[in-house]
Structure formats: C-alpha cells, structure tokens
Amino acid sequence: MTDIGIPPATSDDAGTSGSKSTDMHRPATSVPFHRLLSVEARKLFDTRSGKIMTVVLIAVTLASIVTRGAVSGPQLHTLIETAGIGFSTLLPVIGILTVTGEWSHRTALTTFALEPRRVRVLAAKCLPPLLTAVAGSLLAMLIAVPVTAAAASVQDVPANWELGPLALLGWTATNVLVVAMGLSVGMLLLNAPAAIVICLATPMLWSMVARLGATGEALTEWLDLGTTTAPLMSGDMTGGDTARLAVSMIFWIAIPMTLGVVRVVRKEVH
Template identity: 35%
Template sequence: MSTASMVPPATLDVASTPRTPFVRLVQVEWRKMVDTRSGFWLLTITAGLLALVMALIVLVVGLNDFQVDARGISQGMTIPVSLLLPVFAILIVTSEWSQRTALTSFTLEPHRSRVVLAKLVAVTTLAVCTIAVAFVLGALTNVLCAAVTGNPLEWNLDGSELVWLVIQQMLFFAMGFAFGMLLLNTPGAIAIYYVIALMLPLMVWGTLYAIFDWAKDVLPWVDLGFAMAPLSTGADPLGRPVDVEAVTYVQTAFTALVWVGVPVALGMWRILRAEVK
C-alpha cells in the first residue's frame, strides 16, 4: 500500500492587505446616513420646515410692516435645523447596533475608532452643509422682507455672533452623537437628547430663569444653550442685551465638557469594549 500524501491546508494571508482609505469610510457612513428612507424623510421635512419658516417671516412682516434684521432671521432659520437634524447624529451610531450591522462594519474595518471617527466626519459635514443652507435662506428672507416692506436692509449680524451661532449648532449635533455613542440605543438616545436640549430649556429652565435670581447664576453652568446665549445672540435667554465676560467662555467650555466631552469619552470606551453580535 502506498502512503497517502498529505496536502497542506490552504491558507489566506491578509497580512499585506492595505487598510481601507479613511475617505472611503466617510463615504460609506455618509451613504448609510442619507441614502435611507429615514434619512430622506428627515432631510425632506427639514427642508419643508425651512421653507415654511421663511414664508411665515415674509408673510408676517409684509402684513404688519415689521422691521426685521439679519440677527433675528438667522436665529429663526436655525430652529428647523436644531429640531430634526441632530437625529442623524444619533442614528449614524445607534443604527449599527439596533440593525445588527456592527459585525459587518467592524469585520471590514477592525479598528473601531476609525469607524467612529468616519461617522463623526460624515455627520459634521452634514451639519455644516445644512447650517450653510439655513443661513443662505435667512439672507434671502432678509432681502425679501426688505422688498415687501420697503424698509432698508439690516445686516446687523456680528461676525463673532455668526461664528458662535454655528459653533452652538455644531455642539448640539455633537451632543446627539455623544448620546448615541453612550447608549447605543436609538429610542433612548433620541428621548434623552430632546429632553435635555429642548424640553428642559423651554419648559423648566426658562421659567426658573425668569422668576428666580439664583437661576441666572446657576443655569449657565447647567445648560449649553443658556451658557452660549450671550456669545451667539449678544443677549441673555430673556432677550436682554448683556456683555460677554470671561466667565461666559468658562461656562460654555464646562457645559460642552459635561454634555459632549464626557459622553463621547464614555461612549468610545463602551464601543471599543462592547461585544459585537
């Protein structure tokens, strides 16, 4: 009898496989974010809200001959952006875990931190684009209001206020992203974001700020919007003009650290250690 020859098993050597380019990762995350039914409808509804706000401002100003300025219009046009688009920042993280696609993503790109960073770049790009569109529509609204009423154009939006208004919107996007990383659960992250970013400032903090003197000192250390109001609007949350002081920058940095920095750090730690199923 002849001895059967042993054939060594085939091996797959992936040691020399090049790393996935980071730009490609960003492109993939961008498509995951906008090339879906939820992404399509979020963008469509936001565009509809921007057009509605624009039409309402022109209509009210035209009927009542109000004097409006670029500052007020720009603040109004950022409201639709703040309402719905931060949900993108949440979904881009949590959808991987709720739809069980994290295993595929982290298999194709084992370095989880690169995937998370690509998600952050994609959602930041979307935020910049939508904020730019909102400001362009705001400028157009200002021109239309001047044409309807015959009043002179008011371009009184200070450059520093514009920059801080953009930073504020970006921080709210980052807050949604942070909550998504920390919870990895879509309903929970969305609910907590809207409670902290919208419901508490409108229903609780605003009332306390208007009634109690101690709230004026405490709330800027608690809420990001209250801390940044003097920087982005030149006024306090009640609309009264205030001077920006050194403590304003400290309060902004502290609230950003609490609501963005800490959740991002804890969320990254969780994602890097979480079991992928």
C-alpha cells in the first residue's frame, strides 16, 4: 500500500489563497454616493433630535414671521429677514449634530466599516444640512408672502412687496454659511455641547471685542462672520466687503473644516 503524498502549500499558493480570502471579504462594488447621501439625509431627519429640531425650526420661523407682521406691518423683505433670528441659532446646531452624532452614539465604526473612504462619508453628511438651509430659506419666503398679504388686509394698509433679488440670494447664502460654520466647528471638535456653545456664544463675544477700541473693531470687521455677511444680506457687496467675507470664511469654515477632515480621517474608531 503506497502512501499518497500531499504536496505542501507553496508560498505562491499561500499568497493566492490569502488573496482569495481577502477578496471574499472585500465588497464587490463601492457604495454609490447617492446611497450614502440618502442614508445621511435619513439620519438627519429620522432621529429624535432631528425631528425635534425640524419641528422647532418650522415653529420658530412661523411664529417669528407672524409676530413681526403684526407688529411692524406688511413688509415682505422685513418679514423674510425675521426668520433669520431662529436660523442663526438652530441651523448651526443642525450642522453640529450631523457630524458629531456618529461619535456620540458610537456608530462610527459601523458607518466607516461599510464605507472605509471617510471623506466620501463626510461629504454625504455635509450636503443635507446645507440643503436644509436653502429649504428653510424657501420656507420662510413661502410663509412671509401670505403673512404680508394678511397683515395688509387686517391693518388696512398697502403691502410693501419690494424684494431685491441680490439681497434675497445673499440672505440665503448667509444661512448656508451659518450651517457651514456649524459643520466645521463640529467636525473639528467632534463634541456637540462644546461646538454648540462656541457657535451660540460667538456673536456675544464679538460684540464685546468690538468695544475694545480700534483693534477690536478691526478684528470684528474681518473675522466676525455675522459682521462680514451683513453687506451680503443687504445686496450691497463691495470689493472690500468681499475680501472681509473671504477672510472670515477662511477663519471659521475653511480652516476648521480642513483640520476636522484630517482628524476624522486619522482618528481611530473603537
């Protein structure tokens, strides 16, 4: 009876076997970006905090516009801008919660396991809040139009329908920038409470800095996003205004966003 020898596995066979094993666990195709975008959009509105923020945003927008119409009269431009009071507070929070939720709920491991390319995930996270800012601006306009007509009818005065297209676009762009600031600070810190405190306390801090003399005023004019976006909202941007807006965007959006992306890409997920 002869022994049948089984040849030992060669290094080539081991390499081939290892590669086949690796290929078995590797996804055949990457996750399409539109699917990532759809998932992140659902995360933004399906969670309890997202639903609460959406309801509060709509309620505050409606209440502020109606109240302002009853007090100041039927002026369409004024009523639309009134919605910015709630937007400046709530929109940054939406952006912050979007990029910090994965880390506070410890779901980042699952997310980045399904899509290891973290930059694509971050891009999918940032788009829904930015689009929400545009949608919120459109909602404010849709509410302001009938409120203006109703205020004119109740007060028996002619309505003021004047609305500059540049000012309207600038106001919408400002809302988008406010969300971008929340996204940037949130991505940099990856801590929702700290990022929310910074974004909400910043206007008050800059108003204090502006009172510190010429240096404080100069810093505010160049670095305070609320100050540099004022000409944008009025539709009266000049070359100097554009330069100051660009500097404040670099300071509050570009730099924190870049550092935040680098941190998320390199951060170990447990």
